[in-house]
Amino acid sequence: MSGRPEILFPLFGALTKLEGIGPKSAQILEGVGVVKPLDVLMTLPLSGVDRHRRASIREVAAPSVATVEVTVGDHHPPRTRGRPYRVQVEDAETSFQLVFFHARGDYLQKLLPTGQKRIVSGKVEIFDGIAQIVHPDHVLPVAEAEEIPPFEPVYPLHAGITQKAMWKATRSALGLMPDLPEWIDPALKTREGWPDWADAMRNVHSPQATSDLSPHAPARERLAYDELMAHQLTLALARAATRKAKGVASHATGALSKKVLASLPYKPTGAQQRAFAEIAADLATPLRMNRLLQGDVGSGKTLVALMALLDVVEAGGQGVMMAPTEILARQHMDGLRPLADSAGVVLEILTGRDKGAARAAKLKALADGTINILVGTHAVFQKDIAFKDLRLAIIDEQHRFGVSQRMELGSKGHAVDVLVMTATPIPRSLALAQYGDMDVSVLDEKPPGRTPVQTALVSSSRLDEVVAKLRHAVAEGRQAYWVCPLVEESEVVDMTAAEERFKRLRASLGEGVVGLVHGQMPHAEKDAAMARFVAGETKVLVATTVIEVGVNVPNASIMMIEHADRFGLAQLHQLRGRVGRGAAASSCLLIYQPPLSESGRRRLEILRETEDGFRISEEDLAMRGAGDVIGTAQSGIPRFRIADLERQAGQMAVAQSDARALLNDDPKLETARGKAARTLLWLMEQDKAIRLISVG
Template identity: 70%
Template sequence: MSGRPEILFPLFGALEGLEGIGPKTAKLFSGLDVETPRDLVFVLPHSGIDRRLRASVRDVMPPEVATVEVTVGNHLPPRQKGRPYRILVEDAQQEFQLIFFRARGDYLQKLLPTGERRVISGKVEMFDGIYQMPHPDHVLTPDEADTLPQWEPVYPLTAGITQRMMAKATRDALTRLPALEEWIDPGQKAKAGWPDWAEALRQAHAPGSAADLSASAPARQRLAYDELMAHQLTLAIARATQRKAAGRVTKGDGHLLRKVLAALPYAPTGAQTRAIAEIAGDMASDSRMNRLLQGDVGAGKTLVAMAALLTAVEAGGQGALMAPTEILARQHLEALAPLAASAGVRVELLTGRDKGRERARKLGDLAGGMIDILVGTHALFQKDVVFHDLRLAVIDEQHRFGVAQRMALGEKGSAVDILVMTATPIPRSLALAQYGDMDLSMLDEKPPGRKPIVTSLASTERLDEVVGHLQRAISEGRQAYWVCPLVEESETVNLTAAQARFEYLRARLGDAVGLVHGQLPPAEKDAAMARFVSGETRVLVATTVIEVGVNVPNATIMVIERAESFGLAQLHQLRGRVGRGSGASTCLLLYDPPLGETASRRLKLMRDTEDGFRISDEDLAMRGAGDMIGTAQSGLPRFRLADLERQADLMQVAQSDARKLLHDDPTLQSPRGQAARVLLWLMEQDKAIRLMRIG
């Protein structure tokens, strides 16, 4: 695979030389991310204009586009500067006016000579009961009329580029499409009724109706699938390359896990049992594990992680669990400690706070193999942290860790297995786009004994009443979170909002109210959290810093102010901070009336369901993919042709197809494999191509 295949050269040449594109225009196209003919044909029309010939302008409802044949009448040049130039025309049923601003008379005389017949197309408007067509889009002689498409595609534009330039250049670029061998599985293609690649592009650029522009049109599906397939093939190749890297067989005999399960007050859920088995299977194989454990808030990820860590210990090795913050690392330690005690294994915590002698002692024990499981923050990456025999690294909340950091931790032991945990339920299509190089285990059942959280909505006009309820709850010994929104981009304004709410609640409820926000130094933040955990503060006013992982079983009330300004995923994460103990929990969503339609749909969905996966699917439908994970930090690929919201089901087909193709033809040498290599070049998946070379 020495370089780009010759058959693709015409698509990767310069834009210059395409009809209507010179050096200046070529520069303008970069505003659309278009640098080659390939980029240009991948800009699909987003809508269309009906240009079918009609008998009269009376056949359309102004303001609408009409295409009619007319006889040109008198020209009425403007009497004074700044007035429009008018031309009277008449179709089969109606006389009307063409209006031109700042136009040259001699040019218009040539374009529309009095007494001749012309076909004109443009937007018809009614003005004082008179039909008008300002600046027609097309003026043609009757024998040129058939060059006008019945349905004209409308393209996204950028400064300096017009619809006509787009249409012309695209038409020319489409004549350069090479005939490529098919990379799609023939069965899949026949079943879906998809056209060939070049034909699909031609169809997508020549829609015959609105249906041809929809995400479900066969040509559009085919093109989206090609893009998703290339992306999934890249991830599958990355996964295969990683699996070739020698792993170690880590097999437990189950004696420690049995002790832990025996000590539990309840049996694990079916989903937990399945995930534990999948992980044990990966660890026992001689390939490196690279698995994502996705579970909703409170689905019991801790037990699954512990089972995996114990497998490493049973096999004579060590495990590490890494969390994004010190508070979370401490909580993991507290959650794991009783389980570890029942199995008789030693768990320790290592964070940036460990200094001097204490740190040296822990590091010595770790290197000597006396510590079985080490919990910590990114402090686990530091050079002087040496394990005796690290077999498994569990990473919590992955989007805080890039692939590079996953690798760095992997280098702490020979061929370390990696398990990533995330509490963000992402719809499957996005999980595949983001983590397609990983195997997925899902926890989609709640462990027994979890009480449902009652969610209700109230307008901020009822604030006094809400605080009254809160007062009673506190006197009964309960604890509450009160979350203030990040109203403004500026930290200081947010701070005043939280500060003001804190002072208001303190005036009503006394000293039992605490405050924690993003501007506090870490030590003060920890101290404020600690006071809440110990029950010294009964109400904690917070900006969204408490989103992930904080565990206070006695906190059973969550008030979220200006709930309409939060995304669904965020509301779901925040609500998951309560309902962790045995007491009944409530979540109150306070909103500022009046509520918009989307906001009201969002809040009602929160009230009606606690299922994070259902919430995330709705969230995707409402907000779109880039927005949902925040494309900037998501590592989510930018797709040109595929629409992740409307074509989500294609992602799964593409993943299984890509994995099957590689399984049957690991070096992509078969005719279909060779075609797939061309697809990777076409879709600029250079990463995959590099990996194939290494492999």
């Protein structure tokens, strides 16, 4: 892949080559990321103005735009400073005024000579019973009427760039477009009725009606698909590169996992069995596994993870399960050890706490293979830790774990299979955008034995009642979380909010009943406070969102969320998932500060209606947009310029299967369609992908 194909050079030239863009405009545009003709083409119109010719302004209802031919009448210059300059004109049916502020008389005499015909276009308004157009958008001699498009696109603007300049620049950029070879699968293109790339570009910049501006107009759909396809091709190339790294095939009869299942009081759900079958099939191939196990709160991911680990152990290898914090690592350990014992498998934990001789003994047992499964925090990355035959790494909660750390794990074994578990249900379109290089298994059923959580909305004015009820519940031996929001992202203020609430609850519930955890505490203190709550010594835990992920206290059956209106839907759903883990009936109180905004109320009501994390995430996407749902800054979700992940979600899945199929048939992109796809990657500036092909 030597470099950008010559056919694309004009689109990557200087902005100043475009009509209407001088050095000053170019500088303004570069400030907002428009640096070449291609970027001008990728800036699509937001809306449009109907400028079809009318016989008279009477054909439109004011205030709206009219384009009419007029005969120019008398000029009325202002008598005093600051008054407007008025020009009387007449169309086929009525007379009206053109109004100009701060205008020069000599200029207006030239623009609108009395007695002559002109085409004017602008917004008709009624002022004191008189129809007028203030500062018409267009005034042209009849011979030049063609210059006004019947339907004029309106571009998103930046200070100092006019619609006229954008119109000229886009026309001039359209003139630079090459005819590119087709990269879309011909059957798909025919089925959808999509135009060629260059035609699609011409269409979106010359809409004929409002319907052409919809994300579902064929030309817009096609350009959105190109963007998604380029993104999915990049991910598919990354996936192919990972899989090329040879893995180890781990064949198992399932004897160990059968022992564990026999010791359980219930059967795994259909979703668990399906996910486990997908993982087992991956483990049995010599290709590296790179799979995401996506499951809602309490859908039983841990059991699926254990079955995968047991298969690897049965095949003679070792497995590691990584958690983001020591508390979570211990929790996995407590949950898994009795199950591992029932299969006769050695399970150990390694965290930063292990020191001296105890640590040395564990390291030796890992190196000689005595330990089959290791549970730990990122402490298992330290240089002195060696496994005998590490084959599977399971990572809990992806977003604390970068790709580079996944790579590092790979270096611990020869070619470790990787399974990432996340408890954050993500809408399918976003999962594909973010984890498109991975294969995805979804757990969408709840195992038996979990009680539904009753969710209620309470106004903060009733806080005293809430505290009284809490006192009653604590007296009955129940445990509760009380979550305070982050305020203004400032950790100091956040700490104060939690500390204030802690002091007040301690005053009304008594010493030793209430515990506190927040982000500013030293690790050891936080761990100790959590441990006291887990052990049931403290009954109420006041916390900031540090408890969002994974903590399992089956006795805790009440979740209070203060200022619930400040949290995102996904976050509220995660927090609520901390209760309802035991046999006791659980409740979640969403305490809000009235008055609630329309969207704030909608968010809280969705939570009251459903506990289905996937439905909640789809609602979240519809309400907040893709960037917000995952917090784009750290999410690795690309910002698309044309594609709209909320409205064109279905296209992402098509693009993914198309990209994978293309690479499957043509791994080096050497066929005619493969070469066209390379052009697409250059066009969309997917340099990473281009490097991956050139390496391959």
